[in-house]
Amino acid sequence: MKKILKTIKEIIEELFLSAFFKAGFAAAVIVILFCAACLCYYMTAVKKSDSLVYQGESLAEADLPEDFYEEIASRFKDRSGETYKDYKMTEGIGISFYGDSGIVGESSGGYTMPSLLSLNFLDRYIYIMGNEGEIPEIVAARQGGAPMYAKPFTIPSETEPAEVKLYNEYAQNIVPILTNSGGLNPCTIEGIEGTISVGEDGKTYFTRTEPGEALSVLQDSQVTTRAMENRRGDIVVVFFQDLPEGYSSQQYVDILLKMRSYQRLLVNQKCFYVIGPVLNNDSESSAELEDLLEENFGAYFINARDYLCNEAAEKYNITIRDEEDINDMANGKVCSVFLNRDGNLNLYGIYAIADFLTERLNENDKNLLKIETAYNE
Numbered sequence: 096m097k098k099i100l101k102t103i104k105e106i107i108e109e110l111f112l113s114a115f116f117k118a119g120f121a122a123a124v125i126v127i128l129f130c131a132a133c134l135c136y137y138m139t140a141v142k143k144s145d146s147l148v149y150q151g152e153s154l155a156e157a158d159l160p161e162d163f164y165e166e167i168a169s170r171f172k173d174r175s176g177e178t179y180k181d182y183k184m185t186e187g188i189g190i191s192f193y194g195d196s197g198i199v200g201e202s203s204g205g206y207t208m209p210s211l212l213s214l215n216f217l218d219r220y221i222y223i224m225g226n227e228g229e230i231p232e233i234v235a236a237r238q239g240g241a242p243m244y245a246k247p248f249t250i251p252s253e254t255e256p257a258e259v260k261l262y263n264e265y266a267q268n269i270v271p272i273l274t275n276s277g278g279l280n281p282c283t284i285e286g287i288e289g290t291i292s293v294g295e296d297g298k299t300y301f302t303r304t305e306p307g308e309a310l311s312v313l314q315d316s317q318v319t320t321r322a323m324e325n326r327r328g329d330i331v332v333v334f335f336q337d338l339p340e341g342y343s344s345q346q347y348v349d350i351l352l353k354m355r356s357y358q359r360l361l362v363n364q365k366c367f368y369v370i371g372p373v374l375n376n377d378s379e380s381s382a383e384l385e386d387l388l389e390e391n392f393g394a395y396f397i398n399a400r401d402y403l404c405n406e407a408a409e410k411y412n413i414t415i416r417d418e419e420d421i422n423d424m425a426n427g428k429v430c431s432v433f434l435n436r437d438g439n440l441n442l443y444g445i446y447a448i449a450d451f452l453t454e455r456l457n458e459n460d461k462n463l464l465k466i467e468t469a470y471n472e
Contacts, residue, residue, distance in 0.1 A: 181222055181278070183325045187468030188366075189220040190456075191278070191322070191329040193234045193354075196227040197336040197370075197440060199275065208334065211449040216456075218468055222329070224322060226272040230339050231350045233271060236263050237278045238331070239323040240354030243269050244315045245284050245301070252309040256292065256300035259284075261318065270299055278322030285316050327359045330460060332452065334370035334399075336440060344384035348391055355392075366460060370397040370448060373440065378404075378427025394459055399448045403429045407447040 181189075192198040192209050199207060209221045225234060235241035246260040261269040271279060273293055280290040281304060289303040333354065338347060355367040369392050371385055381400060388396045404424045408415055413432055415421055420430035433444035440448075456464065 181321065181325050182220065182470035184220075184328055185469045185471055187218075187466045187470075188463050189222060189326065189329040189468070190216070190332065191222045191224050191238075191326045192332045192334065193238055194225040194332075194334040194370075195229050195336060197334045197445070198223060198225050198332075199227055208332075208445050208449045208452075211446055212453060215449075215453045216464065219464070220468060220470070222277060222326065223275060224278040224326070226274045229272050231335070231342070231347060232263055232265055232267055233269060234333070235350050235354050236261075236269060236318075237271070237320050237322050238354050238357065239320065239327065240357040241265065241350060242323070243318050245312060245318055246315055247312050248301075250284065250287055250289075250301065250303055250310045250312065253306050254303055256294070256302045258298050259291075259301040261291075261299055270297070278326055279320050281321060283319045285310060285312055291318075323357075327357070329358075330366045330368070330456070330463070331355075331358055332368045332370065334448075335372055337374040338372045338376075338384065344387050347384065348387045351388075352391060365392075365395050366463070367392070368395050368397060368452065368455065370399050370452065373400045373403060373429050373444070373448075374434075374438065376400065376428070377423075381427070394455065397448070397452055397455060399451070400427065400429060402451050403433050403444060403447060407451075408432070411443075411447065413443070 190209070190212070198209060207223065209223050213219065213221050224237060232241055236243040241263050243261045243263050246262065248257060248259050251257055261271075263269055270293060271291060273279075273291075276290075281288050282291060283289070284301060287303050287307070287310060288305075289301050292300050292302065294300055331354070333351060338344075351369055355365070358367055369388055371388055372381070378401070385396075385398055385400075389398070404427050407413070408424070415424065415430065415432060417431070420432060423430040429440075429444070433440060433447065435441040
């Protein structure tokens with residue numbers, strides 16, 4: 096038995112010392128190390144793709160800490176749709192944002208353009224007056240540029256919902272999005288204050304705030320929104336990430352001009368900013384709209400698409416390495432560095448535009464922004 100064990104030991108020793116085993120063992124080690132490296136690279140890539148650092152080298156996570164949003168949220172009077180409240184300015188001026196998901200943070204992890212802008216204007220009251228999926232006419236209805244009207248109905252004496260059909264001057268039926276009711280409620284119809292809501296049946300309702308005498312609204316009546324009362328003296332910023340489907344450039348600009356005409360413009364101050372759409376277009380396809388915006392709004396037009404394709408990457412030391420991104424930027428199309436996986440603006444895109452807007456606000460309305468803000472409820 097001892098001889099057998101000795102023989103087996105000698106065979107194993109010879110095997111370990113053989114060139115064949117050494118080569119095989121080395122190959123196995125290399126394969127294991129290669130797999131480990133691939134796994135490490137994959138995990139790092141996944142982590143980077145979900146982080147801010149991956150998309151730019153100068154905007155590090157340290158610059159935008161985890162509690163960043165909570166800190167700046169306190170600078171708003173109230174951002175939520177359920178308890179939204181704004182104030183009538185007696186001195187100074189607020190900034191109201193109208194638009195779609197580009198201003199409500201749906202695409203940038205909750206970091207909204209208004210919140211980022213507030214870092215540069217700590218003494219301003221800044222309001223979010225839009226909702227994801229909203230269209231220009233609905234925005235203009237809330238703001239007052241293209242007001243909405245209630246068709247004849249009866250307002251009950253008690254605080255119970257009454258169905259009301261709303262429309263605007265474009266003969267469109269309006270069913271407002273109420274994710275954020277900023278600037279809409281409370282509103283008034285024929286002098287009676289109440290709130291507009293949308294029921295589970297998809298119908299629109301008006302509920303008076305306090306009981307009183309029943310009123311039959313016998314003819315179409317304009318709805319006066321809270322924004323029309325309290326936010327008419329604000330600096331206004333309108334931003335749609337993408338020109339909504341079915342709109343021509345001229346139609347969109349016409350709606351914006353109605354909004355600007357309604358806003359109470361101060362002497363020698365236009366106070367109405369339009370940020371150009373940035374998604375799904377390049378320098379050629381967006382030329383008509385951007386020319387119209389430039390012609391009508393001048394220094395109050397923010398060409399965000401052009402900015403993200405040119406100055407922004409250099410300003411924030413963002414290195415573009417991907418060939419597709421380089422080609423997109425060369426053709427004036429916003430590249431993936433500034434977009435999330437869904438193709439909407441990410442935090443970097445929102446941050447860069449907010450920074451650009453800050454520069455324009457200081458250039459155009461610096462004196463207004465110096466005035467200390469006072470307000471009444």
